[in-house]
Amino acid sequence: MEPEWNDSQPIYRQIRERVVAMILDGLLKEGDPLPSVRNVATETRVNPLTVLKAYQMLEAERLVEKRRGLGMFINAGARGLLLAAERQKFLTEQWPEIHATIERLGLIDELLGASAPKPRRGS
Incomplete structure (x- = not known):
């Protein structure tokens, strides 16, 4: 630390x-x-x-x-307890702000496009 x-x-x-x-x-x-x-x-x-x-x-x-x-x-079981708690904390405290920023900046299509599989060349 x-x-x-x-x-x-x-x-x-x-x-x-x-x-x-x-x-x-x-x-x-x-x-x-x-x-x-x-x-x-x-x-x-x-x-x-x-x-x-x-x-x-x-x-x-x-x-x-x-x-x-x-x-x-x-x-x-400590990791499982933490995962559940941290996921809930993220969804209730951080995600709403992140989601609002994504919408405000018009990034939804760009982010979804970035995660879509890329077509293979020569196919």
Whole structure:
């Protein structure tokens, strides 16, 4: 995790989002351990309590579990839960704005044409 933060949301939420992205991208799989709070805090140069707060959010969402003396681990089914939640979030929060922009710019035909299969040469 690189220590680049934006000012639009708290750092603990940004850490949570990075872990979520790692799960969705398959970098962290079911049963994998999360990096320790201390390591993340050192690498990102943030207070360990900030990292702990992010991890507690993930635990409250049942995406990770704490194993006493071992750390935090990705729960079985975490990726599926995230996919469902992120898809719903995209459809309700981001897609309406994207769709409106596409319509406003008259890009529907161009975008649909770009995704249509191209005819083969010599056929």
